[in-house]
Amino acid sequence: MRRSPVTTPVGDVVPGWVAAVAVAGAAAVVVPVLVLALQADWPDLPALVTGAAALDALGLSLWTAVASTLVCVVLGVPLALVLARTSFPGHAAVRAVVLLPLVLPPVVSGLALLATFGRRGPVGGPLDDLGLGVAFTTTAVVIAHTYVSLPFLVLSVEGALRVAGARGELAAATLGASANRTFWVVTLPAVAPALAGGALLAFARSLGEFGATLTFAGSLQGVTRTLPVEIYLLRETDPDAAVALSMLLVVAALVVVTAVHSTGGTRGLRAALGRPPRA
């Protein structure tokens, strides 16, 4: 269903040299993962990934990724709606800034979060005084994940909203519906597939987050040491275990990518980029 039954010979549409470079490009992405997989000590893999530290890291990674995805949805959908449907002075600037974490080096993001939520930061200080300090806690991990993942969700939902247009909402208004009813009954269901896709992307981004997390939340086993951080630390002491855990993340990533595509969850993004919704 996802694969076109008709194949187009390369030479007809694309110059041969372009195709050759494309193959090189695909290889650049795939070969390292394949080589890593070949290095993996597959017979001992179950033992390697079920160590206490590994399990702690895996569990922490999973639940913080889920938590941050939920936070992304709660914060991101309203943000996307405001960006897609309203105009106000500085709209373009806000939109650019919201997408900033996409391009910011994660370590810089971590530093920014530390400055804000750290014990001496403008937000972290008062919270710390109340005994709700977040620096170097699991909460900090969730905050770091949310920070880097939010743009994926906002982009996906905002694109879908723009594609869908506001006509449905206008129709709802002339039928006497309040803005709130329109949001829940008309707007949100219309972009549900894009929302699911954006959430999956945000989840995947959270699962792999490393730089901002290490910088802002640190590396305490069972508290802030997520799977990528664990892999980074094991890399020196137990390369086989590092590779084994890496395989875990590769599999997780493949599952997410497949899921996103099969739910058509990137429809909003793809449509926003000018492709037909049902490719």
Add this chain to the structure above:
Amino acid sequence: MPEDAPYAGRMATQDGAATGGARLEVTLTDPPRGLDVSIEVRPGRTLALLGPNGAGKSTVLRTVAGLHAPGRARVVVGDTVLSDVGNGGRASWSPPRKRAVGLLDQQPDLFGHLTVRGNVMFGPRAAGASRRAARTFADHLLDAVGARDLARRRARALSGGQAQRVALARALAASPRVLLLDEPLAAVDAPSARELREVLRRVLDGVTAVVVTHDVADVRALADDVVVLEGGRVVEHGPADELLAAPRSAFLKDLLEHDDGADDLGPAPHPAPRSAPHSAPRSAPSQDGRRPVARHAEAVEALVAPALAGGAPQAVRVAELLARAAGEAALPARVLARDARAAVALPGFDNSQMDGYAVRAADLAGATPDAPVALPVAAPVPAGTSPPPLRAGTAAPVMTGAPLPDGADAVVRVEDADPPSFSPTDVVRFTAPVPSGTYVRRAGSDVAPGGVVVPAGTPLGPPQLGALVAAGVPEVAVAPVPHVLLVSTGSELVPASEPLGAAQVHDANGATLAAALAQAGARVTPRVVPDAPDALRAVLADAPPDVALVVTTGGVSAGAYEVVRQTFEEAWFGHVAVQPGGPQGLGTVSLGPRRVPLVAFPGNPVSAYVSFELFLRPVLARATGAVPARRPTGRARLAEPLDSPPALHQVRRGVLDDAGRVRLVGGPGSHLVSHLAAAGLLVHVPPGVARLERGDDVDYWEIR
């Protein structure tokens, strides 16, 4: 389960809910857009808002719906002020959701993720109806628009026509006090539009509504009133039937022009005599160049009829005419050019109207049943004899049509006499007096000598010939038989029955039209010319001197070898709103010192024939009297559906089947000669009709 009550009941009591309708008043001024409009719609009426693109129609609708805020606006529905902006005082403005103004757009804008029923339930649910009540009400409205069977379908899976039906039900379900329709049928395919228009006509009854449209059919079906906007201003307004009958604005006139032929099957009855026999045809074409059928027919008549009426009358002996009719099994078509006057009186002598007794009225003056007058019986008078005078005091038996004896001035019917029969008797008794002149046909009482027996302009049929003979008219002056030069153009044409070369065809047009012209009483000189202006000019230069009319086929389109167009540059060439037979030409042509009318038909045989039937045959028939000017007409149900271009008057060929229904012969295409030959009817589909279903009535002409 009678669950209708809760929500529908609430609606009915609501002021101006869909079943009632509220008054709408809208005034808006928007200088940057050049808008200055004031419109009122009375409760329960439907206003059609017409005008060219950019006239401000949609802005008016959007202002009423609260989706647009122009510089100054005041919108009042019922007693509620919805907008009052820029008019001094405190500005007020209700958001769309609080207006109770429904909007049906060109695009249905359904909620694609909901079911059809979910869409229609949306308004009631937003207004606080329970799920159950909203569902019942939604189903009721889906029934009303004929979409109940779609209730469980996902809205995004509907066709355009279906979606628009559902959108209509959804808008009505929200109980609007005013419903706005912005070109509601513009994006719907033609057959669906026809059905949906009917649905709209039903449901808009009693609803205050404004419909923006470009389609006259919408106006006719839906509108009570019409407002025409041009350049942001109201240029015309009034009741729809009045404005449609007598449009004043250029826009409305033009819009209706395309619709003009809708009720016309052809030329109007004989128009008033035209002056200026050879003036140019009235040729102001409508703006897109398509002339309505009736207008072109009038133009042809105005040009051709005077030319056919001209020419010196010919003397024809009545006896010769009768002899030819008997010898050729056909009565030659002749129309009297001058009054035929009686040579003798009709009747030629006084005669009896009854079998009875010829008497002198004075003899019976005192007759009563008690004292009858008895008179001796004189010799009987049979027909065809010249009787002796009637002596006073006698009664002569006389037969019907027999001459009255001199002296007699009345006839008493035999049954009124005693005995009441012509029994052999010497004396006959009368029981009542009789006024002078009773049952007597006086000499000259039908026609006096020198009186008009048959007036000029009358075709000579059997009764006329009988009257002429009776009145002793030996010779009459008849109109000359019109001589028509029929020119088939086309380099591919070969005259009938000559051998065909490569890529050549026989001149079917020439055959069809020559026969049709002759049947309509014309003499025909047929010619075939190739697509070369010089060849056409040569044929004209060589034309017989008495040609009264030139008819051409072919060469009138916009192609590269349009010989007729190229040759007659002064004539009018254009499109008539008819299919087949759209391209037409009309003008005059110089034949030596004379100018005679030119009627140019298209080259496709069926097009040419249909053109002849619509435009030329009635004129010719009236001039020659050979055949009735109007074809026998009828109306019957269609045996099959048909599609027709809504802008055109379509003429299909058909036959009546055994059930008396109209079955079409061949498609709408204009080249199928064999189909035409099989057809006995021309089926008329007036403009504005895009599709007729099986069982719909159609008008037809019988063509044989």
